[in-house]
Amino acid sequence: MLDATRSGSLPNAAGVGYKPQHFAAIMEDPGPVRWLEIHAENYMGDGGRPIAQLRHLAERFPISVHGVGLSIGGEAPLDTEHLSRLRHLVDWLNPASFSEHLAWSTHDTAFLNDLLPLPYTAATLDRVAAHIDQVQEALGRRMLLENPSTYLAFAESEMSETDFLREIARRTGCGLLLDINNVFVSATNQQTDPRAYIADFPLDLVGEMHLGGHDEQMDEHGAPLLIDSHGTEVVDPVWTLYAETIARMGPRPSLIEWDNDVPDWPVLAAEAARADRILAPVSQ
Amino acid sequence: MSVVQTDFRAAILDPARPAPAGLVDPEGRPAGKRFDVYRNNVVVSLTNALAEAFPVIRKLLGENNFSILAHQFVRAHPPDSPRIALYGGALPAFLEGFEPVRHLGYLPDVARLEHALRESYHAADVPAVDPAALAALPPDRLLVARLTLAPTLRWVASDWPIAAIWHFNATGGPKPAMQAETALVTRPDFDPVVTALSPAGGAFVSNLAAGERIGAAIDAATARAADFDLAATLAALVSGGAITAIEED
Known part of the structure; x- marks a missing residue:
């Protein structure tokens, strides 16, 4: 098992997914935002403005590096070239946290730029655990693994997602990133109870939470189909589920994700303020 | 039954x-x-x-046609790396073989230029030499020196007025006149700049980049055009911060 952190940890407060158009506003007045998360793949260039901005931000804020391209659930071996680039970023930035997804995105050298689903089987467990061991070894730190948004299920699945995540964490020592919107989206799409999911989730392993917006559609049978779009405000039922979860396990670093149709800074800051109002009373 | 990722990906x-x-x-x-x-x-x-990386291609084709192109390209050439900022390196060659735009002969070179701008934007920061150091070099030493060029430097040689076409669409520049151009991409600070060079100027830059001495690069450029403008070409490199070292034997 590896060290939990090398450079402190994220505060039990509100953070936002960093977007370059907000750089000046954040540096001037971050409001309730106490930490920032970046997508690792956007900072793998050799230089230029992205790296320069990140250096400035890292002087003022704890940074969480969130990978979206490792394909930890991939059937093929991990892309070692990509893992080296990730290691380079983590080495110079020394972020407060690193997280990735329970998903796959690369197969036969094609990177599909989406977080694709996995069957919850013994074979997937072995593969994902081996890949997480490899990542934690390469980075020299513990990582957090995020629960996915899912739109369909695999007939071959043998265990629940919560049991799967619990076993992955037990085998690898990794922590978990609990995305409350993903819980709500998946539970709606799978017609299960999001509260039952939270009740069954190993909350003691949660090192970070995500909140984001989703779109509402219907499948061809008229059943609700929620899409994890990160393009709107967090909806009230997700806020309620978040508040209930925080009341139960205590405060955790909590991130607002808004990746599409990114709003002006005040709108994003207001979402962070809403998380802050839920976190503050339990952080006393 | 078990769903394998090969089938998932294909579908x-x-x-x-x-x-x-x-x-x-x-x-x-x-x-x-x-x-x-x-x-x-x-x-x-x-x-x-792709729309973010190739705004001029998108403008030239219009939203609908760009979507048709992008959908076909994405399916034929999905990214081979999770670094999406650099996705689309294969688009120029794809455009060359894309029947609906064959009559727009300059499109592949416009795509090459837009991809070059992307690469330059993310390239390493290396400080430029003091322009005075270059100016202070006596001609006999200058001609046998070699220049180390910045990682941010790119150029696209074209049979079309490629820099003018880009400026016309991206920065509101004047209407392009038909002539061959090499588009030089430099990055003085964080934002890449496009400068039009003559084909001879392009030959000068590519010879420097290949490690030729300045004198040999001038000869190569003058062979392309007797009126090769050395001062203007050097000025574009210097003002773009594109020269990072002067090497003398």
Whole structure:
């Protein structure tokens, strides 16, 4: 098992997914935002403005590096070239946290730029655990693994997602990133109870939470189909589920994700303020 | 039965294929539209990435035609790396073989230039030499010196007025006049700059980049055009911060 952190940890407060158009506003007045998360793949260039901005931000804020391209659930071996680039970023930035997804995105050298689903089987467990061991070894730190948004299920699945995540964490020592919107989206799409999911989730392993917006559609049978779009405000039922979860396990670093149709800074800051109002009373 | 990622991937990229068997909705029925969510996420997110990376191609083709092009390109050439900022290196060659735009002969070079701008934007920061150091070098030493060029430097040699076409569409520059140009990309600070060079100027830069002495690069340029403008070409390199070292034997 590896060290939990090398450079402190994220505060039990509100953070936002960093977007370059907000750089000046954040540096001037971050409001309730106490930490920032970046997508690792956007900072793998050799230089230029992205790296320069990140250096400035890292002087003022704890940074969480969130990978979206490792394909930890991939059937093929991990892309070692990509893992080296990730290691380079983590080495110079020394972020407060690193997280990735329970998903796959690369197969036969094609990177599909989406977080694709996995069957919850013994074979997937072995593969994902081996890949997480490899990542934690390469980075020299513990990582957090995020629960996915899912739109369909695999007939071959043998265990629940919560049991799967619990076993992955037990085998690898990794922590978990609990995305409350993903819980709500998946539970709606799978017609299960999001509260039952939270009740069954190993909350003691949660090192970070995500909140984001989703779109509402219907499948061809008229059943609700929620899409994890990160393009709107967090909806009230997700806020309620978040508040209930925080009341139960205590405060955790909590991130607002808004990746599409990114709003002006005040709108994003207001979402962070809403998380802050839920976190503050339990952080006393 | 077990769903393998080869089949999943093939169905994502080919809308004519059904969703792999074994993917189900909550009632155990075939996933149907639920699988289409993934198909849509992949094609739309990669199309958006291309639209961001190739704004002039998008403007030249219009929104609809650009989408048709992007959808076909994404399915034929999905990214080979998770660094989406650099996706689309294969687009110029794809455009060359894309029948609906064959009459727009300059499009592939415009795409090359836009990709060069992307690469330059993310390239390493290396400080430029003091321009005075270059000016202070006596001609006999200058001619046998070699120049180390910045990692941010790119150029696209074209039979078309490629820099003018780019400026006309991206920065509101004057209407292009038909002539061959080399578009020089430099990055003085964080934002890449496009400068038009003559083909001879382009030959000078490519010879310098290949490690030739300044004198030999001048000869190569003058062979292309007797009126090669050395001062203007050097000025474009110097003002763009594109010279990072002067090497003398």
